[in-house]
Amino acid sequence: MPKPVVIEDLCKGCGLCVGICPVNAMHKTGKYDKPLLVITGKKFNNQGYPVVEVVEPAERCTGCMLCEYICPDLAIYIEK
Amino acid sequence: MAVVEEKGRSWLEVARERLAKEHPVGRYARTLALPHTLCPGCGAGTTMNVFMHAVDELVKEGKLDPRKLVVVSGIGCTGRVAGFMGFDSMHTTHGRPIAFAMGVKLANPELKVVVISGDADLLSIGLNHTLQAARRNIDLTVIMVNNFNIAMSGGEPTVTTPEGSRTKYVPGGRSIEKPFNVPLLLKTAGATYVARWTTFHVIQLKNSIKEAILHKGFAFIEVVSQCPVLYGRYNEMGDPWKMVEYFARHSRPVRNPEKEIYEADIRLGKPILVGVFHREQRPEYTELVYKAHGLVEG
Numbered sequence: 001m002p003k004p005v006v007i008e009d010l011c012k013g014c015g016l017c018v019g020i021c022p023v024n025a026m027h028k029t030g031k032y033d034k035p036l037l038v039i040t041g042k043k044f045n046n047q048g049y050p051v052v053e054v055v056e057p058a059e060r061c062t063g064c065m066l067c068e069y070i071c072p073d074l075a076i077y078i079e080k
Numbered sequence: 081m082a083v084v085e086e087k088g089r090s091w092l093e094v095a096r097e098r099l100a101k102e103h104p105v106g107r108y109a110r111t112l113a114l115p116h117t118l119c120p121g122c123g124a125g126t127t128m129n130v131f132m133h134a135v136d137e138l139v140k141e142g143k144l145d146p147r148k149l150v151v152v153s154g155i156g157c158t159g160r161v162a163g164f165m166g167f168d169s170m171h172t173t174h175g176r177p178i179a180f181a182m183g184v185k186l187a188n189p190e191l192k193v194v195v196i197s198g199d200a201d202l203l204s205i206g207l208n209h210t211l212q213a214a215r216r217n218i219d220l221t222v223i224m225v226n227n228f229n230i231a232m233s234g235g236e237p238t239v240t241t242p243e244g245s246r247t248k249y250v251p252g253g254r255s256i257e258k259p260f261n262v263p264l265l266l267k268t269a270g271a272t273y274v275a276r277w278t279t280f281h282v283i284q285l286k287n288s289i290k291e292a293i294l295h296k297g298f299a300f301i302e303v304v305s306q307c308p309v310l311y312g313r314y315n316e317m318g319d320p321w322k323m324v325e326y327f328a329r330h331s332r333p334v335r336n337p338e339k340e341i342y343e344a345d346i347r348l349g350k351p352i353l354v355g356v357f358h359r360e361q362r363p364e365y366t367e368l369v370y371k372a373h374g375l376v377e378g
Binding site: 010019 | 115
């Protein structure tokens with residue numbers, strides 16, 4: 001099963017992956033009760049940025065690779 | 081939160097090692113230069129990431145040798161991108177990346193030369209070089225990241241700033257100039273592959289970069305990119321995703337490129353046309369030069 005993995009110390013918390021994730025979009029329409037990627041603002045990395053977190057169960061990931069492609073900092077990738 | 085981890089290694093070294101070992105394109109990154117100096121949510125970073133994925137796929141398909149790839153960039157925010165990737169790279173003077181890239185290509189035609197630079201670099205100070213290289217149809221791939229302003233020096237307007245948008249240092253606050261119609265300009269100059277995508281269209285952009293690298297001739301890809309910090313904040317789009325969402329909602333694929341290329345300039349509130357605008361085959365300049373000087377047989 002594909003699932004997103006975050007290299008936390010490289011993340012700058014820009015939120016592009018959160019915006020482009022189709023599972024997050026389906027969460028907005030009510031298909032899922034939880035989004036897949038979130039920035040809670042409670043967890044910070046060593047650079048001082050709030051990092052993106054993967055919400056379990058990560059098996060909802062469709063492996064579309066959009067978050068991996070759009071990340072400007074190479075901080076998120078799909079583990080297949 | 082410990083700054084220094086066990087075994088005496090800093091968190092930075094651990095993160096760089098994870099990037100090099102775990103990330104699918106981490107082996108192409110110059111890990112010593114990462115995390116890079118671009119702002120959070122910068123479109124130049126997205127372009128770099130997509131370019132590395134495109135190169136990765138070409139290498140896996142056996143169509144490209146990463147040791148025969150040269151990335152050239154000029155000055156500006158996007159001009160730094162060549163230094164973040166582990167390919168042979170040149171960081172050249174302002175506006176002259178295409179002139180340097182032509183030198184590289186003519187000296188060693190086996191190399192694949194890619195220019196990644198910004199709109200102010202390639203279309204404002206370096207416009208002459210861009211047009212002359214397109215006219216000659218030399219085998220280069222030019223990826224221009226269009227972020228609507230000169231971001232590195234503080235957000236001044238440039239030749240691609242949409243009319244009526246807010247930037248710093250404009251009398252009256254709003255830009256009064258008409259921007260370039262970039263696809264039409266390059267097609268008229270003689271480029272044989274002209275495309276435009278936004279940072280929202282990552283998959284299409286990756287396929288387009290692959291096609292442009294394999295294309296024999298001058299290939300030009302414009303990447304409409306977000307600059308949330310120096311352009312977006314003054315235009316009610318301070319959040320990176322808000323700006324990418326604007327591109328997603330306001331772009332539409334071009335259906336009839338021969339006609340619609342005349343309306344391809346970016347205007348506020350009008351759709352941004354994306355797609356491949358022009359494709360043709362013409363004799364390539366390097367081959368013509370080598371033939372004219374008798375350096376190749378036949």
